[in-house]
Amino acid sequence: MPDCIVIGGGVIGLLTARALWQAGMDVTVIERGCLGGESSWAGGGIVSPLYPWRYNDAINLLAEHSKQLYPDLVASLHSDSGIDCELLNSGMLYTDMDEWAAAEDWAKRWRHPVEVIESRSALEVIEPALHPDIRRAIWMPDVYQVRNPRLVQALHGSLLASGIHCLEHTEVIEILRSGGGVSGVCTARQSLHAKKVVVASGAWSANVMRGLANIAVQPVKGQMLMFKGEPGRVRTMVLSRGHYIIPRRDGHVLAGSTLENVGFDKQITAGARQTLSADACALVPELADMPIERHWSGLRPGTESGIPYICTHPEIEGLYIHAGHYRNGIVLGPASAQLMAEIVCGENTFCDASAYTIAADH
Numbered sequence: 001m002p003d004c005i006v007i008g009g010g011v012i013g014l015l016t017a018r019a020l021w022q023a024g025m026d027v028t029v030i031e032r033g034c035l036g037g038e039s040s041w042a043g044g045g046i047v048s049p050l051y052p053w054r055y056n057d058a059i060n061l062l063a064e065h066s067k068q069l070y071p072d073l074v075a076s077l078h079s080d081s082g083i084d085c086e087l088l089n090s091g092m093l094y095t096d097m098d099e100w101a102a103a104e105d106w107a108k109r110w111r112h113p114v115e116v117i118e119s120r121s122a123l124e125v126i127e128p129a130l131h132p133d134i135r136r137a138i139w140m141p142d143v144y145q146v147r148n149p150r151l152v153q154a155l156h157g158s159l160l161a162s163g164i165h166c167l168e169h170t171e172v173i174e175i176l177r178s179g180g181g182v183s184g185v186c187t188a189r190q191s192l193h194a195k196k197v198v199v200a201s202g203a204w205s206a207n208v209m210r211g212l213a214n215i216a217v218q219p220v221k222g223q224m225l226m227f228k229g230e231p232g233r234v235r236t237m238v239l240s241r242g243h244y245i246i247p248r249r250d251g252h253v254l255a256g257s258t259l260e261n262v263g264f265d266k267q268i269t270a271g272a273r274q275t276l277s278a279d280a281c282a283l284v285p286e287l288a289d290m291p292i293e294r295h296w297s298g299l300r301p302g303t304e305s306g307i308p309y310i311c312t313h314p315e316i317e318g319l320y321i322h323a324g325h326y327r328n329g330i331v332l333g334p335a336s337a338q339l340m341a342e343i344v345c346g347e348n349t350f351c352d353a354s355a356y357t358i359a360a361d362h
């Protein structure tokens, strides 16, 4: 019998399982589909909230801590799994100049370099492929990206190397209770027993928690395109009015993303393809000559404020919730998993965890 069962094998469940294992626990991950096959695969992998100054401290605090953890995490996953997650410092150009005052305040407070680039020649040094009509932008040189599909593969490899059990294609249909606490979970095939259960089921977490607690996690669909380019043609991430491009090391360029409240519908649409493509080409015109190799969607685990649940159930002993990371699960993941593991293990937490409880505003 494991010490702890984690329901959901996205980046949040996998990072949690790894952190619990590192704390000495025997852990089993149960995943309905393939590990990392949902939002964690579909995301863009920007290791920063899109406009961090728009977010609450509860999010910035986790984001900042994660940024510190990422280099060692990626190195350790590489050594465990042989997979390079491609953590790249590509920097981010923001064309939304009306955000400058807020961006500058935020950067001072969290000690990040930021500047306004006001000449076309200086912009061309940073990103030669940028549309010639763009003449001013906010430049944040220390924004990283990680190749999230590789991150989940590397996490899987690391878990396997550690002997952590991962059950794929296994849906949890009920959380089992005994007395005032949990006693395990029930899947279609079997019951599995454990004294601790972490719900890390992404956009489906409210369903998994049904009858146990109301948590305000809802699916928010995001569509994304991938252009096939040559390595080095586009270098930096660029963000404009909520839409962005992310150049990968191998020349692929991602363009994202939509925000759609359409329940669990994951269909991709011609309208989104057109809008995302047009917005991406308005940032980097040569994308118009690159074929769109792939178009996909994913369901973000949305909460109103973007603040995730990282907490214990107030009444049911041994039940924990780790969900609702919305647009920022990749960036928040490492810090969030550390906090969850500290709570599960009953240790002192590295930050005040009250903002992430069921009772807090989400």
Ligand SMILES: Cc1cc2nc3c(=O)[nH]c(=O)nc-3n(C[C@H](O)[C@H](O)[C@H](O)COP(=O)(O)OP(=O)(O)OC[C@H]3O[C@@H](n4cnc5c(N)ncnc54)[C@H](O)[C@@H]3O)c2cc1C
Pocket (backbone or CB within 6 Å): 007, 008, 009, 010, 011, 012, 013, 030, 031, 032, 033, 034, 035, 036, 037, 038, 039, 040, 041, 042, 043, 044, 045, 046, 047, 048, 170, 171, 172, 173, 200, 201, 202, 203, 204, 205, 208, 221, 222, 223, 224, 256, 257, 258, 297, 298, 299, 300, 301, 323, 324, 325, 326, 327, 328, 329, 330, 331, 332
């Ligand atoms: C288009 C798009 C772009 C994004 N870009 C970024 C970005 O640039 N940076 C960033 O930080 N974040 C980004 N995100 C958000 C990020 O991807 C998510 O916040 C993160 O992946 C959430 O991880 P998760 O593990 O909670 O959810 P998921 O990856 O969805 O994992 C949850 C898992 O739980 C499983 N599950 C559900 N119910 C059950 C059950 N009953 N039994 C067993 N298993 C179950 C599911 O099958 C799923 O695999 C983006 C998301 C999208 C869609």
